[in-house]
Amino acid sequence: MVPINSFNKLIEIGSYEECRATADWLLEHTQVRPTVGIVCGSGLSALGDMLKDPQVFKYCDIPNFPHSTVRGHAGQLVFGTLKGKPCVCMQGRFHLYEGYPIQKITLPMRVFKLMGVKTMIMTNAAGGLNQDYKVGDVMIIKDHINLPGFAGVNPLCGPNDDRFGVRFPCMSDAYDRELQQLAHNVAAELGFSNFLRDGVYCVLGGPSFETIAECRMLHRLGGDAVGMSTVHEVIAARHAGMRCFAMSLISNRSVMDYDSREKANHEEVLETGQQRAKQMEVLVSTMVARLDGDENEDKNSS
Template identity: 65%
Template sequence: MDSQHGPSLSRSLRYSYEQYKATADWLLAHTNRRPSIAIICGSGLGGLADTLKDQVVFKYCDVPNFPQSTVSGHAGRLVFGSLNGKMCVCMQGRFHFYEGHPVWKTTFPIRVFHLMGVDTLIVTNASGGLNEDFKVGDIMLIKDHINLPGFAGINPLVGPNDDRFGERFPCMSDAYDKELRKLAIDVSRDLGYWNNMREGVYCALAGPSYETIAESRMLRMLGADAVGMSTTHEVIAARHCKLRVFGLSLVTNKVVMDYESEERANHEEVLQTGKRSAELLEKLLTHIVGRMDCNSNMF
């Protein structure tokens, strides 16, 4: 047996069902928390996990089979706890293709959460605004996505299908749950946040370089409202497992579309904007989660 990965992974360069289950069973054995909601915190947005009550925390490096996050602004911890009456698990830091992880590894946690009993996935990310009506600090409800790397065959479902997770050809026309989006709209209005809310299409690129002006103009012509380097592969894996998906994208910078502009995208700007807008996003998500209709076992 391969001492690091076991025979299945070393032969096929994919996780086996048994490895997903081993990780899920390890987590279930090490905490009595039983989450129904999983939340992936994007760049600069990991503070949401710190608001959970009755926390149980695991470092990624301590969880069997778990990948490691290498990006600034991603703490690399799983945080279990209660958010407004619902039991959740938060990922403080996600995994990206540009870190060198293949997409079957970046989406590893999704199937683990599914085997733990999670039925709803909330994805958050930091993004660049392509839509000229978007302002820095706006929060976009993701109604659809463009998985641009998928056009080149980079998809977490490539390879043999395991029917224990889902069907070979999952439908993606309903990837982002309409009822949860409607709930988010209602909550944002109740909280007086509607002026900061947008709804649109998120486009994922592989990264880590930011997009050129020509690429940005092309993405806007394709119908994208915001662009980033994550999320879509997680959503595909979640929908394969029949999880409900809800997504929020924080607009941390305006994408440069003008050749005369002196603006330049940089990661520090992303993190700083995330910090400034984190309180609004955390309050919004806390209220949305509290009003979700789901089966949540507190302990």
């Protein structure tokens, strides 16, 4: 084989051909034709265990898929049904700090699109910048601030393939407002409104947690929570015309005071996820049950 240079390798990562090959392989190995995709964040893999008649694929066995390296991420795709809806669930996602190119991190979104997914539901664990938030609150993401994007780290960099989406996609509607309202309606019925919030999610590259000065800056910019994931997936999913809903489990309060002795740590993230996971499972499953064919279609896609 003739080796190709690093520039061509970068361009080919996440290409239509690579994603099509992965989607075709998965379609050949499962009878499920998912219309809903779910991404589980740190400590929230139990969401994938809700699927009935599950068919599991380790990431390492899927052609072109990266491998999850983070503790608390199972590293597998689960196909099955949730409340009668065909779904695919990522138990574990990929991050910039794992060393993957951003096009590789978001490859699953494009694969899901080619498999027929219409709606993406994403979860993550995040630090609370908003001082009114408590550990264990769940924040519905209404908007995001993409700090890596300010430096040109965006999954859509490089040549655009119109088979996925337009060159300059709108992001003012990145998080579907109807799905946000559905979440609030369901939460009210379940008695979960007391820990549900709405806010802006800030993404950083990680893996180090934020400094006090960085937290103060992000809060002043309008951020309510901060983490290291989700935004890049949302950008790729919206580019491909899928509807997106995302929520953050507030696993720790970001340190804003130089006199504080609090320290963010991954163990706290996982522990908080375990405590709130059951209620998030019920919330997500009830939302999925109320999705129908028309509701799954992106009203703004061309």
